[in-house]
Amino acid sequence: MVANTTEGPAVAPRRKMSILFSLTLILLLIALWVVLGFSTDVFWTQLNITNLARQGSMTAILALGQTFVIITGGIDLSVGAIVGFCTVIVAWLLQAGVPIWAAILITLLFGVLIGAFHGFGIVRMGLPPFIITLATLTSLRGIGLLITNGSSINIVNDAFTNFSVADFLGIPSLFWMVIVVAIPAVVFLHLSRWGRYLFAVGSNREAARLSGVNVNGMIYFAYILSGTCAALVGVLLASRIAIGNATQGDGWELQAIASSVIGGTSLFGAIGSVYGPLIGAFILATINNGANLLNLNSFWQRIITGVLIIVIVYFDQLRRRRL
Amino acid sequence: MTSLEEISHRHDDTIKTEASRVAAGSPILELKGLQKRYGYVEALKPATITFLAGEIHAIVGENGAGKSTLIKLLTGVITRTDGEIFWCGHPVALANPNEAIARGINAVHQEVVLCPHLTVAANLFLGDEVNRFGLMRKKQMVAMAQAVLDDLGFGLPAADLLSSLTIGQQQLVATARAAMRGTQFLIFDEPTAYLTRKESAQLFKLIRRLQSEGVTIVYISHRMEEVFELADRVSVLRDGTHVGTRLIAETNDDELIKLMINRSIEQIYHKEEIPIGEPILETRGLSGPGFEDVSLTVRAGEIVGLYGLIGAGRSEFALGLYGRQPVSAGEIYWQGRKVKIRNERDAMDLGIALAPESRRDQGLCLNLPIGLNINLPVFNRLSRGPIINKKSEAANADKQIRDLSIKTPSRRVLVSAMSGGNQQKVVIGKWLSHGAKLFIFDEPTVGVDVGTKAEIYRLFAKLLRDGAGIIVISSYLPEVYELADRLHVFRHGQLVASHDFHAATHEEVLGEAIGV
Numbered sequence: 001m002v003a004n005t006t007e008g009p010a011v012a013p014r015r016k017m018s019i020l021f022s023l024t025l026i027l028l029l030i031a032l033w034v035v036l037g038f039s040t041d042v043f044w045t046q047l048n049i050t051n052l053a054r055q056g057s058m059t060a061i062l063a064l065g066q067t068f069v070i071i072t073g074g075i076d077l078s079v080g081a082i083v084g085f086c087t088v089i090v091a092w093l094l095q096a097g098v099p100i101w102a103a104i105l106i107t108l109l110f111g112v113l114i115g116a117f118h119g120f121g122i123v124r125m126g127l128p129p130f131i132i133t134l135a136t137l138t139s140l141r142g143i144g145l146l147i148t149n150g151s152s153i154n155i156v157n158d159a160f161t162n163f164s165v166a167d168f169l170g171i172p173s174l175f176w177m178v179i180v181v182a183i184p185a186v187v188f189l190h191l192s193r194w195g196r197y198l199f200a201v202g203s204n205r206e207a208a209r210l211s212g213v214n215v216n217g218m219i220y221f222a223y224i225l226s227g228t229c230a231a232l233v234g235v236l237l238a239s240r241i242a243i244g245n246a247t248q249g250d251g252w253e254l255q256a257i258a259s260s261v262i263g264g265t266s267l268f269g270a271i272g273s274v275y276g277p278l279i280g281a282f283i284l285a286t287i288n289n290g291a292n293l294l295n296l297n298s299f300w301q302r303i304i305t306g307v308l309i310i311v312i313v314y315f316d317q318l319r320r321r322r323l
Numbered sequence: 324m325t326s327l328e329e330i331s332h333r334h335d336d337t338i339k340t341e342a343s344r345v346a347a348g349s350p351i352l353e354l355k356g357l358q359k360r361y362g363y364v365e366a367l368k369p370a371t372i373t374f375l376a377g378e379i380h381a382i383v384g385e386n387g388a389g390k391s392t393l394i395k396l397l398t399g400v401i402t403r404t405d406g407e408i409f410w411c412g413h414p415v416a417l418a419n420p421n422e423a424i425a426r427g428i429n430a431v432h433q434e435v436v437l438c439p440h441l442t443v444a445a446n447l448f449l450g451d452e453v454n455r456f457g458l459m460r461k462k463q464m465v466a467m468a469q470a471v472l473d474d475l476g477f478g479l480p481a482a483d484l485l486s487s488l489t490i491g492q493q494q495l496v497a498t499a500r501a502a503m504r505g506t507q508f509l510i511f512d513e514p515t516a517y518l519t520r521k522e523s524a525q526l527f528k529l530i531r532r533l534q535s536e537g538v539t540i541v542y543i544s545h546r547m548e549e550v551f552e553l554a555d556r557v558s559v560l561r562d563g564t565h566v567g568t569r570l571i572a573e574t575n576d577d578e579l580i581k582l583m584i585n586r587s588i589e590q591i592y593h594k595e596e597i598p599i600g601e602p603i604l605e606t607r608g609l610s611g612p613g614f615e616d617v618s619l620t621v622r623a624g625e626i627v628g629l630y631g632l633i634g635a636g637r638s639e640f641a642l643g644l645y646g647r648q649p650v651s652a653g654e655i656y657w658q659g660r661k662v663k664i665r666n667e668r669d670a671m672d673l674g675i676a677l678a679p680e681s682r683r684d685q686g687l688c689l690n691l692p693i694g695l696n697i698n699l700p701v702f703n704r705l706s707r708g709p710i711i712n713k714k715s716e717a718a719n720a721d722k723q724i725r726d727l728s729i730k731t732p733s734r735r736v737l738v739s740a741m742s743g744g745n746q747q748k749v750v751i752g753k754w755l756s757h758g759a760k761l762f763i764f765d766e767p768t769v770g771v772d773v774g775t776k777a778e779i780y781r782l783f784a785k786l787l788r789d790g791a792g793i794i795v796i797s798s799y800l801p802e803v804y805e806l807a808d809r810l811h812v813f814r815h816g817q818l819v820a821s822h823d824f825h826a827a828t829h830e831e832v833l834g835e836a837i838g839v
Binding site (some may be wrong): 014092187191192193194196197200203204206207208209210211212213214270 | 645647667668671677679684685686687688689690691695698699700702703705707709710712754
């Protein structure tokens with residue numbers, strides 16, 4: 001039967017609109033900075049900016065990994081739990097006397113394995129991403145607590161813990177890690193054919209498959225990237241707080257998803273970028289930081305974050321509908 | 324009073340009593356110049372049909388003739404572009420499904436649209452539950468439902484889950500549901516497509532009973548024998564045009580089939596004399612999900628047409644051949660060599676291209692740009708390692724857009740913003756840039772305007788001249804009839820007949836596909 005014959009004038013190229021959208025996000029971020037600069041004395045101090053960069057960096061890396069998964073039309077609820085679990089793993093390895101480089105590598109490998117397990121659950125067992133990642137969220141916290149017997153493992157390794165407070169060229173090393181992750185992410189998502197395949201899988205899995213795309217492989221890959229990013233954040237967090245504790249990173253998965261969505265990623269898949277979630281993460285970090293400086297009740301931070309998600313995503317939807 | 328009348332009595336309101344006041348045999352629903360356009364595509368050309376109260380009125384026509392459009396218009400699912408609808412003598416809007424239902428117009432679809440996880444009784448009363456003090460009276464509903472089912476002679480348990488019934492039994496439940504709502508005008512859309520003979524007989528009994536209670540029935544079917552068994556009158560649609568209405572007593576199979584397909588063969592079919600070469604593909608006894616024991620050969624320079632009704636196994640055969648579905652038995656020979664095709668990549672690497680049946684579900688990434696869609700099968704060729712060469716990416720997309728004259732300001736436009744014809748060109752462009760020895764086009768011109776159709780057929784000739792072979796799958800007989808050098812007819816998953824170009828008449832081919 002005559003199906004979707006959408007008539008109408010040709011549509012303005014999408015690229016211009018998305019540049020416009022990312023500009024509004026950056027403007028929002030700058031506006032927040034300006035407002036906070038006027039309303040507090042300490043915002044533009046070096047200490048606070050460094051602090052802000054450190055806070056935002058970890059969410060940003062999580063949000064990047066999450067974005068790959070969301071582009072395929074999935075979701076990864078386990079990233080917060082992976083962070084907590086990996087602080088335990090890396091602390092445990094260091095306690096056992098494993099060299100730093102090996103401890104980090106093994107911890108990252110755990111992230112790869114957890115991501116691969118998600119891929120397995122989705123592709124082979126046919127479980128919805130929401131379910132399989134929810135299951136690992138709760139199990140990983142349990143395993144981490146078992147390992148530590150419910151307490152924390154102290155990290156007594158200055159070389160490891162100094163990393164998080166170190167600067168390089170005046171920029172906190174944690175922020176450098178964002179750059180280290182973001183550059184290959186840009187290459188992967190925007191310059192390589194795997195990136196195109198990722199979008200195709202998120203848009204129409206069947207069409208991608210019939211065009212010769214290895215759909216299952218791409219799904220595995222997306223969850224492995226997300227798991228690895230989370231493991232990296234686990235290492236960074238362990239370095240920052242000098243303990244391994246399985247309850248760390250509580251609720252960070254929601255921060256990551258929120259950053260990604262604020263950055264223009266569509267939860268229906270096939271729409272997303274690298275810079276969007278990065279900006280989204282720093283917007284959230286700025287709100288948290290600002291609320292602290294303004295002595296706002298910390299409960300307000302949560303409310304403001306919620307309202308912001310609704311407002312930004314609503315405007316994003318309006319923009320898409322017009323397209 | 325029977326249980327059915329008792330329950331449907333709950334629904335008497337002014338509108339329906341109005342309908343029941345129309346004397347049997349006088350017009351209850353009149354369509355005057357009713358018309359539906361999607362953009363430039365006329366799904367239904369101005370149609371004037373009168374339905375008489377208490378009659379069984381069959382509607383026949385090929386796939387794409389406009390039957391579904393007509394049903395959707397009558398049930399308020401879509402709104403008309405032009406024309407008038409009179410219900411009991413008054414003009415009505417039928418702007419939404421609720422209005423249709425409120426006036427007593429209901430439809431029973433080929434696919435059952437009920438809730439499989441609820442009980443039969445809950446489905447029968449869905450949206451209209453029996454309450455007391457705001458609480459549902461489940462026991463009473465089950466008892467009432469059972470009484471209705473028994474009254475209708477179905478022998479179905481009202482307390483069982485709908486999903487525990489066969490599709491045929493679910494169809495009966497859907498019909499009972501419509502009957503319970505005091506329906507005055509009931510449309511059946513190919514209700515027997517999935518039914519066994521016994522279930523069909525039960526359904527027919529119910530239809531006759533509803534008729535005897537004054538309900539007007541519209542019955543849409545491919546099956547001639549059903550039309551002659553049930554209907555009082557029959558209307559024929561062809562290419563969106565209402566070409567005639569006949570009294571069943573005054574017509575016969577031959578006349579109806581002629582009306583259904585006797586169209587002037589337009590100039591759009593473009594067939595050149597192209598020498599036929601060596602076999603490219605041969606299947607021997609190929610079987611898989613939905614098709615069985617299919618043996619056929621495609622040669623260079625040849626179009627092989629696969630004709631059959633929807634669900635006859637043609638598309639399933641194509642997907643099996645392409646490695647999307649596992650093949651359970653049989654052999655595939657590629658240029659004389661026996662091959663195994665395990666997945667889509669294997670097929671593509673051999674040189675098979677598949678433009679699938681559904682653009683929306685299988686062919687296109689609708690919310691992504693044209694360029695990405697065109698390049699999707701060939702990104703490995705446009706990249707060095709994993710990194711895409713942006714220049715060749717743009718050049719390849721622009722080349723296809725130019726060659727196929729796809730109407731778009733840019734390769735960055737989203738596919739969802741394009742017309743059906745242009746979308747189909749994007750699907751074809753994907754596979755032209757990939758290049759292949761064997762092209763499979765599944766329903767290549769559904770929802771495509773005539774001009775684009777002609778362009779697509781000319782493109783076929785070009786591919787053939789370049790030495791490729793083509794399989795065209797279509798439910799639209801003239802398309803395969805006028806294009807195919809060899810025409811295979813599918814029915815119930817099997818290849819039931821084969822003809823050389825124009826060796827059989829339309830009537831014979833249609834008869835083989837329907838199984839008259």
